[in-house]
Amino acid sequence: MAGYFEEMGWRELADGEQPDHLLHMARFLVDFGLYEDNFSGEWPRLPPPAAKEAVENLPEVTLEEGSKDCPICLKKYNPGDKAKKMPCNHLFHSTCILTWLGKTNSCPFCRYELPTDHKGYEAFKKEKKRAEQRKEDLDTLHNSMFS
Ligand SMILES: [Zn+2]
Ligand SMILES: [Zn+2]
Structure with missing residues (x-):
């Protein structure tokens, strides 16, 4: 079974290293396509309260x-x-x-988001940004190859 996890890019933690559970969870959700369309998706629940x-x-x-x-x-x-x-x-x-x-972090009018105290949600937002960046990079690469 070790091979499978290595293929997925997982590795054993070094001595004293703490796993970043929340980041792992965010990646896990993204990798498993729980967000439609590679991330046009939204946080599955109402975002957490503003900080x-x-x-x-x-x-x-x-x-x-x-x-x-x-x-x-x-x-x-x-x-x-x-x-x-x-x-x-x-x-x-x-x-x-x-x-x-006190219920959710975004402007009810335009959905501008305030920061939250919710670590899982903040990890999700970071990961979302990274996914968008990755997509842009791919589009740029695609355009430079085919245009
Ligand atoms: Zn009012
Ligand atoms: Zn607004």
Whole structure:
């Protein structure tokens, strides 16, 4: 059986080396095609909550004219309401976005992602980026060979 694992690029850990279980899991999921289309796929569940620190660092603004609706609660903004500004510049009532970010990490409007405290998800995102890079490299190679 050792041959099989060696073929898969697995090796025994050196003395004192700790296995990176989360990274392994992320690779495993990718290698086994659990994400459709080599990674146009998404995290299989709702992404985890935003990191506390990222949420605390969101700037708070006081709204002026109540012209738009809050995309979360669909109520009109009232002048003087407190709102949080996401890095993507979208505004939400502070209470609405704080509740939202306690459940998942992305802007409800444009899906801009805040960092999370979830190690597995962060490993997944890194791996996803790497897969996209790999695909780009292959496309470039393909184009330079066939065009
Ligand atoms: Zn709201
Ligand atoms: Zn946004």
